[in-house]
């Protein structure tokens with residue numbers, strides 16, 4: 001029996017932190033081998049918010065390096081850039097002609113951005129439709145995403161239904177696969193680690209950058225155990241191991257932070273080394289190969305779609 005198809009998209013939006021690692025990268029690396037897996041760099045999605053061309057180029061190269069460095073084998077997964085397969089934008093237009101404005105106005109991501117006064121361009125409004133095209137083009141069975149993306153998968157299912165009703169069975173409704181709740185990794189201030197809060201520990205930072213972030217973890221002088229240090233530490237060591245360490249070093253916050261730095265380093269250093277060995281040229285080759293593979297599948301699907309909608313004479 002053919003293996004199930006998995007596809008996920010990555011926004012190339014800058015340096016990753018250890019919250020991203022435990023919440024998204026590691027769960028992906030742990031499961032992608034069970035499927036026929038595709039990783040898509042969602043560069044046209046990023047364009048809805050990122051307007052700096054050099055930064056976008058850099059981010060695309062970086063995110064591919066990041067995923068390979070944490071353990072994705074480009075021979076076991078197709079890795080490609082969304083903009084390299086024109087069927088994504090073509091199918092988006094076809095879907096646009098099937099969905100109503102009020103349907104898209106229900107989108108959380110758009111509503112949130114608009115409420116925060118951010119530039120709500122048409123691309124942002126149409127974001128779920130492009131994402132539906134990403135997923136549906138490849139007859140995707142499962143889409144691993146964080147809970148914040150659940151609504152987007154519902155959109156993809158509904159759009160598949162709308163097309164099938166209008167033109168006959170063509171698209172398969174996908175299922176989301178909500179990444180195992182690891183719980184949010186807290187940042188250096190105890191709030192959820194997030195690049196928008198400036199409380200991150202960089203995943204691929206140098207030893208000094210990691211040490212600086214850890215030394216900056218907020219501690220209070222009330223208890224004997226620094227709560228936020230422990231909370232981050234618990235992602236790197238078991239409860240039992242930590243109990244002994246925190247008992248032996250009661251009140252010694254600096255020592256505990258130094259132990260945490262070492263434990264982070266033990267996980268990060270091999271990945272950092274691997275990442276440094278991947279060149280921009282390697283990434284371009286991987287994306288070229290992946291693009292060719294993705295284009296073959298997408299084009300076959302589009303031939304059927306064009307025929308069904310009546311533009312093939």
Ligand code: ADP
Pocket residue numbers: 013019020021022023024145146147182183184185186192193194195196
């Ligand atoms: P950020 O909040 O830094 O902008 P993103 O929204 O880009 O992070 O998240 C990318 C992925 O990483 C998502 O799948 C998200 O669920 C996961 N992630 C982000 N921050 C954390 C965190 N602190 N703990 C666990 N997972 C996280």
Ligand code: TRP
Pocket residue numbers: 007008009010011042045130131134135143144145149152
């Ligand atoms: N919107 C997703 C995010 O921000 C990225 C994405 C784009 C995606 N296309 C996709 C995820 C297709 C899964 C499938 O995380």
